[in-house]
Amino acid sequence: MSAIYVHLPFCPYICPYCDFAKWPHRGSLAHDYFAALVDEIRREPAFAARTLYLGGGTPNTYGCARIADLKALLDAHFGPFSESSIELNPELVAAGDMDAYARAGFDRVSIGVQSFEPREIGTLGRRHTQSEVTRAVSAARQAGVRSVSIDLMFGVPGQTVQSWGRTLKSAVTLAPDHISAYGLTVEEGTPFWQWREKEPGVFPGDGLEADLYELAIDELGAAGYEHYEISNFARPGHRCAHNENYWANGEYRGFGVGAASYRNGVRWVQSRELGSYLQALRDGVQVPAQCEHLQSAAAAGEAVMLALRTADGVAFEAFAQRYGIDFLEFYRPVIRDMQRDGLLAVDGERARLTQRGRLLANDVCGAFVTFA
Secondary structure (H helix, E strand, O other), X not given: OOEEEEEEOEEOOOOOOOOOOOEEOOHHHHHHHHHHHHHHHHHOOOOOOOEEEEEEOOHHHOOHHHHHHHHHHXXXXXXXXXXXXXXXXXXXXXXXXXXXXXXXXXXXXXXXXXOOOHHHHHHOXXXXXXXXXXXXXXXXXXXXXXXXXXXEEEOOOOOOHHHHHHHHHHHHHHOOOEEEXXXXXXXXXXXXXXXXHHOHHHOOOHHHHHHHHHHHHHHHHHOOOEEEEOOEEEOOOOOOHHHHHHHOOOOEEEEOOOOEEEEOOEEEEEOOOHHHHHHHHHHOOOOOEEEEEOOHHHHHHHHHHHHHOEOOOEEHHHHHHHHOOOHHHHOHHXXXXXXXXXXXXXXXXXXXXXXXXXXXXXXXXXXXXXXO
């Protein structure tokens, strides 16, 4: 097993665009969940994993002592890890927190920023200020955290090229080791979905989104960040190893409500119903989950989709060794169409998305998945 993911689903407030399994923080419920999560982890037979990622939700709604206890348990069962990450909301980072995370063994922090523009921060339902982000980044540096990452978001309602440019400039000024720049996805059932149904013109169109994405590529590239995956940029030596395992179609084990796992060609996603999750752990039974057995062609199609998201693309020899498929021969019709449209570049060893292909990555990757 290559990676461990742990889901901590509680938040001090709920952002209107978020579709993750999450709930407003309540002390008693958060306590019960933590106990159930610890029980689930202890039931799992010990094995060695390379990376650990604590996500959410907002993991730092829990105090540092709780997080340290959880990290120690995970280390004992699955460590030592070559990379341990935790997601943080900057406004919740108190004095001494980063030192506590570093002592617990977290060498990577991912700080949820999304925007440095006050109006956009409010639109996204976030509550931090630029000074709080600056303090969090500085505290991580002083604590000796090896990699500091910040998350940004483009395609925000009312966002302009100018406002996005200012956010990018503010991010670069902080000089984090890693920047994730995600295009806003409006998910059904969220308040943003309802808003877009009523006022679609408030949301950026495809043309503006493409302009925003290209600006991020240009500005972050000029600042020395490698564009190593569709939404991710890193300074040399600071790629996110945990996510690289996902993109390589590696195995992983997820713990917690709504967490996904993949092992031996089987993918399962645990129940997103918090009550069902807690009850299963109380009863000592398996957490309800939806399972999918991926056949070779389907697994290969997903592998292509994931690999094309990265700058490395699909390596033909490694692909053939793992899936028993000649990439160029099996996908010949799709490759022909994508090359004709200027979306895919193919050389003697690899296939990669072109710059235009990155703008249309969902369509390109989808073509390989449905062909398989």
